[in-house]
Amino acid sequence: MNLxxxxxxxxxxxxxxxxxxxxxLAKLGRTDxxxxxxxxxxxxxxxxxxxxxxxxxxxxxxxxxxxxxxxxYATLEAETGLATGWKRCGSVNVARTPDRMQVFKxxxxxxxxxxxxxxxxxxxxxxxxxxxxxxxxxQGALWLPGDGKANxxxxxxxxxxxARLRGVKIAEGVEVTGVITEHGRVAGVRTxxxxxxxxxxxxxxxxxxxxxxxxxGVNVPLFSAEHFYIVTxxxxxxxxxLPVMRDPDGFIYYKEEVGGxxxxxxxxxxxxxxxxxIPRDFQFQLLDEDWDQFEPLMTNALHRxxxxxxxxxxxxxxxxxxxxxxxxxILGEAPELRNYFVCAGFNSAGIANSGGxxxxxxxxxxxxEPGQDVWEVDIRRFAPFTGxxxxxxxxxGETLGLHYAMxxxxxxxxxxxxxxxxxxxxxxxxxGAEFGSKNGWERVxxxxxxxxxxxxxxxxxxxxxxxxxxxxTPLPTSRGEAQFHGRPPHTLGTPGWLxxxxxxxxxxxxxxxxxxxxxxxxxxxxGSDALALLERLCANEMDVPVGKMVYTxxxxxxxxxxxxxxxxxxxxxxxxxxxGSAQATRDADWIGRHIAPGQHAVLTDVSAMYAVxxxxxxxxxxxxxxxxxxxxxxxxxxxxxxxxxDVGFARVRAARxxxxxxxxxxxxxxxxxxRHVYLALADAGAELGLRDAGYYALxxxxxxxxxxxxxxxxxxxxxxxxxxxxxxxxxxxxTPFIGQPALRRAQGQPLxxxxxxxxxxxxxxxxxxxxxxxxxxxAGEISSAGYSPLAGCCVALGYVRGAAAQVRHEGSEAHIxxxxxxxxxxxxxxxxxxx
Numbered sequence: 140m141n142l143x144x145x146x147x148x149x150x151x152x153x154x155x156x157x158x159x160x161x162x163x164l165a166k167l168g169r170t171d172x173x174x175x176x177x178x179x180x181x182x183x184x185x186x187x188x189x190x191x192x193x194x195x196x197x198x199x200x201x202x203x204x205x206x207x208x209x210x211x212y213a214t215l216e217a218e219t220g221l222a223t224g225w226k227r228c229g230s231v232n233v234a235r236t237p238d239r240m241q242v243f244k245x246x247x248x249x250x251x252x253x254x255x256x257x258x259x260x261x262x263x264x265x266x267x268x269x270x271x272x273x274x275x276x277x278q279g280a281l282w283l284p285g286d287g288k289a290n291x292x293x294x295x296x297x298x299x300x301x302a303r304l305r306g307v308k309i310a311e312g313v314e315v316t317g318v319i320t321e322h323g324r325v326a327g328v329r330t331x332x333x334x335x336x337x338x339x340x341x342x343x344x345x346x347x348x349x350x351x352x353x354x355x356g357v358n359v360p361l362f363s364a365e366h367f368y369i370v371t372x373x374x375x376x377x378x379x380x381l382p383v384m385r386d387p388d389g390f391i392y393y394k395e396e397v398g399g400x401x402x403x404x405x406x407x408x409x410x411x412x413x414x415x416x417i418p419r420d421f422q423f424q425l426l427d428e429d430w431d432q433f434e435p436l437m438t439n440a441l442h443r444x445x446x447x448x449x450x451x452x453x454x455x456x457x458x459x460x461x462x463x464x465x466x467x468x469i470l471g472e473a474p475e476l477r478n479y480f481v482c483a484g485f486n487s488a489g490i491a492n493s494g495g496x497x498x499x500x501x502x503x504x505x506x507x508e509p510g511q512d513v514w515e516v517d518i519r520r521f522a523p524f525t526g527x528x529x530x531x532x533x534x535x536g537e538t539l540g541l542h543y544a545m546x547x548x549x550x551x552x553x554x555x556x557x558x559x560x561x562x563x564x565x566x567x568x569x570x571g572a573e574f575g576s577k578n579g580w581e582r583v584x585x586x587x588x589x590x591x592x593x594x595x596x597x598x599x600x601x602x603x604x605x606x607x608x609x610x611x612t613p614l615p616t617s618r619g620e621a622q623f624h625g626r627p628p629h630t631l632g633t634p635g636w637l638x639x640x641x642x643x644x645x646x647x648x649x650x651x652x653x654x655x656x657x658x659x660x661x662x663x664x665x666g667s668d669a670l671a672l673l674e675r676l677c678a679n680e681m682d683v684p685v686g687k688m689v690y691t692x693x694x695x696x697x698x699x700x701x702x703x704x705x706x707x708x709x710x711x712x713x714x715x716x717x718x719g720s721a722q723a724t725r726d727a728d729w730i731g732r733h734i735a736p737g738q739h740a741v742l743t744d745v746s747a748m749y750a751v752x753x754x755x756x757x758x759x760x761x762x763x764x765x766x767x768x769x770x771x772x773x774x775x776x777x778x779x780x781x782x783x784x785d786v787g788f789a790r791v792r793a794a795r796x797x798x799x800x801x802x803x804x805x806x807x808x809x810x811x812x813x814r815h816v817y818l819a820l821a822d823a824g825a826e827l828g829l830r831d832a833g834y835y836a837l838x839x840x841x842x843x844x845x846x847x848x849x850x851x852x853x854x855x856x857x858x859x860x861x862x863x864x865x866x867x868x869x870x871x872x873x874t875p876f877i878g879q880p881a882l883r884r885a886q887g888q889p890l891x892x893x894x895x896x897x898x899x900x901x902x903x904x905x906x907x908x909x910x911x912x913x914x915x916x917x918a919g920e921i922s923s924a925g926y927s928p929l930a931g932c933c934v935a936l937g938y939v940r941g942a943a944a945q946v947r948h949e950g951s952e953a954h955i956x957x958x959x960x961x962x963x964x965x966x967x968x969x970x971x972x973x974x
Contacts, residue, residue, distance in 0.1 A: 140310050143335065146171055147339065151343060153174060153182075155294060155490060157344075162497060165307050169505060172302070174308070177312070185489070190290060191488075192491045193383070195246060199252075204498075205491060208495045222297070227287040229287070244956075244959025247959070256285050260281070313330050314330060315328050316330060317354055317355075320355065323476065324478050325339060325477065325478040340478065341482060345461060346459055350415070359526070361462060362528070364539045365426055365458075366403070374398070377398055391443065393440075402440050402444070405540060408536060462535045464530075464531065467484075467486070468484045468516050470513060473518060474724055486538070486539075511856060514854060522578060522723060522724050523724075530555035534555050537554040547631070548634075551576060559579040561581070563655050566817065567586075572831075580657070583832075584636075585640045589621050590623060590624055631958060633902070640836050647799060648757075651756035651757070651761075653754050653830070653831055655751075657752075661745050662742055665743075666738075668740045669740045676876065678870075678872075686780050701729055750807075751807055753804070755797050759804060760802060766820060768785055776793065777795065780794075781794040789819075793806055793807075835925075839925030843930070845936065852936055858885055859882065892938040894938055898932055898965045909924075912954040912956055922936050
């Protein structure tokens, strides 16, 4: 076909993601759409995908996307007349270990809460559904009758036909070689067949998405890995409606394929495909066989399905699939370029997710913002550094391997670390810090205590958790260096680090603790229109005196919470915005995109310029006078006010506040002075019981005090009324702000859901994500959980929905589903009770 000279929307990539976006745009009435494919439709990774289609995802929003995809695939053939290979054959997921079965029981409870039909079945029942499977070593299984399978290439062609029937133009054999930009926006594309002007560009280029994004300066952090499966000849007992079977403990999956089995998996240590750039003519091609790499999967498969030992193996397919640094796919408008959208990085699950993702992207493009919370897949969760190819290759080897691996609560990714470090990193590591990672920042989770000689005089011993792990014990590297307990083993129960974390909590409540919170995102907004911009973006009153701090949500048009911020007014035209470590790119994009042409407002990310040292606890009032001559009494520096003070030889900004309740200050220190200020505080606080503390203690203390966290209790689907943030919004503010009409409409109306505090019956220990049960029926989920010495039990925050959101909860009885067991809890609208 001759390319048109212009189209309203251009989609690059003719795999299932691109065809789904085109189909859904057309279905919504937007037909001036041109899809460009450098080869033939499906010729990238779609044609060799396995085609498994499951519904369950870790959260409610993503599960709804998957459920929609299944509904679409079930009706598409009737609509277009093209076969899709869709079969609602159901899926059986089997558990080899008790721990895996516990995780399955949690998934079962969530499935019921999310509206997905799911049943726990016995090993015998699993074997009846999949007769070729060995079951004598299984703990149990899950049966999801609504799951299924499809033929990926046929499904993609059916979506393409549905798009064409509604007026979408599709051109094959056209390479896009560049992106035309004007005034920070997409204006068109350059192709092998000439230029095409457009208003919107959608990058659906699959494993080419990263290198195609780079043409326009857009970061799309994904990397290809070699992905394997075998296809056998016919096997007795295998029929077209044989359920999909997954054995995650064996890292393998199965589906029926022409009377035989397709068996593939996700080996624990994956093999990145280190080809960069990927050739444009890599179409309908495969990589070389690698039986050594496939051997762990084949060994497990021979155990699970002994019939493979005598089956004909027609081929070992090795096709590259792209994976992202966190294992979630990438959707949304790129922060670097307006009207440049990305839909890619599906981590070998593109067939299952592209139906829902295509609809979401179409709605996002037309409405300007997504209609639901998609933070886990939002492209703005990635900072620019995540595009580093060496780091991506390392991380891909890990994330593919974790696709089916046992994922433990608070398990950290380990590859491509450390990267972003505070000036105190080495000091804290020498004190036994156990680090986690957030947006590339190394942050202390907790401190391991020093080892002590055992009573017998030989060997080393653990502290109060009672576990023994000499093999985890780090050896000293020089004479006199302290030795610390090793990392406790992962568990689904009470963690081994809990006693150590409780000591950090105790210091925060009874004495004084210091937290290195340098990873905070810090954005400086300056200019004569800075205040006007904040008034338009923020739901709280922002015109406050210099030195005052304001906690405020930023809302979307639906009244949902786009972010929550602490804003310090440093001058009439200068504001320091402090937000979560993970939100720097997202919040900078949200604020920056609302700076109108001609407005004098400049936003700068200054996160790396300032360390943040938080000192919290009742003895902080004794500590600070020892290092500072300034008057920091409650009268001189009131709560939620800031001022510059001297600390040691340094000049820092002190902010009187505490995320965990009680006395506390955050000290914003120039990065080059952070080491000096920390050492001055540590020296002055030694006799006061000053203790280093980490994020696990911080998180548990904020949960205890009912402090919300964005990404847990707060997000685009929660309103301030539902989250109990009435104090932080001014619905009648004279200056109009984004989301104000929706906020006003919802005021006083029945709540869809409500945030509550849950106190668990001891000794139960929750981690978050558990289903809340009222009268035995799902009523919501826990968003965050931690242990509270004040309550003497595990305390959690969570949302109850429907009728439960309309009544008061002051100690009312309920239950949670904890690994398949009903555990008693008490619900409170407010806890601790107001004194």
